[in-house]
Amino acid sequence: MATDTRGLTATEPAVRVRDLHRSFSESGGVLNGLDLDIAPGEFVALIGRSGTGKSTLLRALAGLDRDVAGHGEIEVPASVSVVFQDSRLLPWRRVLDNVVLGLRGAGAEERGRQALAEVGLEGRERSWPFQLSGGEQQRASLARSLVREPQLLLADEPFGALDALTRLRMHALLRKLCEAHRPAVLLVTHDVDEAIALSDRVIVLDAGVVRADVRVAGRSPVELRSFLLEELEIR
Numbered sequence: 725m726a727t728d729t730r731g732l733t734a735t736e737p738a739v740r741v742r743d744l745h746r747s748f749s750e751s752g753g754v755l756n757g758l759d760l761d762i763a764p765g766e767f768v769a770l771i772g773r774s775g776t777g778k779s780t781l782l783r784a785l786a787g788l789d790r791d792v793a794g795h796g797e798i799e800v801p802a803s804v805s806v807v808f809q810d811s812r813l814l815p816w817r818r819v820l821d822n823v824v825l826g827l828r829g830a831g832a833e834e835r836g837r838q839a840l841a842e843v844g845l846e847g848r849e850r851s852w853p854f855q856l857s858g859g860e861q862q863r864a865s866l867a868r869s870l871v872r873e874p875q876l877l878l879a880d881e882p883f884g885a886l887d888a889l890t891r892l893r894m895h896a897l898l899r900k901l902c903e904a905h906r907p908a909v910l911l912v913t914h915d916v917d918e919a920i921a922l923s924d925r926v927i928v929l930d931a932g933v934v935r936a937d938v939r940v941a942g943r944s945p946v947e948l949r950s951f952l953l954e955e956l957e958i959r
């Protein structure tokens with residue numbers, strides 16, 4: 725199996741990646757011996773210039789890259805949820821049905837309703853996805869992830885398509901949800917300010933390896949921002 729999944733103990737990292745290599749052609753690797761640990765409950769943002777392998781890493785962790793086997797070690801928790809830039813709600817199912825899709829057990833629907841209430845979509849259970857705004861669709865997508873109580877939440881530019889104000893609202897919501905549910909989070913973003921605002925740690929990926937790995941706590945956001953922009957070679 726490509727990805728090793730397991731239950732977690734308090735002392736183990738939620739995510740452990742060692743010497744991960746991935747290439748898609750003869751001409752060079754996209755991931756070039758990447759190492760990464762994420763602690764349970766830790767929120768890590770992953771930034772890097774376009775094409776540096778962020779989505780490739782996320783797909784490998786999500787188990788969506790079937791050909792990554794044998795290219796390094798990947799350990800992730802048993803329950804992983806993924807949120808993408810588009811909500812990926814099924815258009816032919818109502819919002820609540822999307823949220824609980826695949827869930828079993830008598831309490832599934834009630835848990836779905838609670839998750840929708842948590843993201844501020846109480847009363848929209850029977851709406852169709854097309855009846856929701858872009859931000860509401862992303863909130864439904866977050867509810868669909870969180871109702872599964874993942875130990876790891878992977879998010880690939882989840883707010884990239886939203887306007888600035890909706891984005892800020894989604895930041896506050898995501899922080900609140902993560903504080904309540906405490907999944908480990910890996911958030912891929914192009915937005916340095918989003919990375920600083922949301923995360924405990926920011927990782928800069930460059931040419932498929934970790935170029936910088938910084939803790940946010942205790943650092944001035946202004947100084948951290950300029951350090952990260954330098955690491956991204958944006959001056």
Ligand SMILES: Nc1ncnc2c1ncn2[C@@H]1O[C@H](COP(=O)(O)OP(=O)(O)OP(=O)(O)O)[C@@H](O)[C@H]1O
Pocket residue numbers: 748754772773774775776777778779780781
């Ligand atoms: N399935 C694939 N087949 C061929 N090439 C791929 C595949 N997936 C990714 N690549 C290539 O790997 C490189 C890294 O892609 P990836 O999507 O991981 O970058 P990224 O850092 O997420 O970029 P961006 O910030 O632009 O989204 C790119 O050159 C891309 O074309």
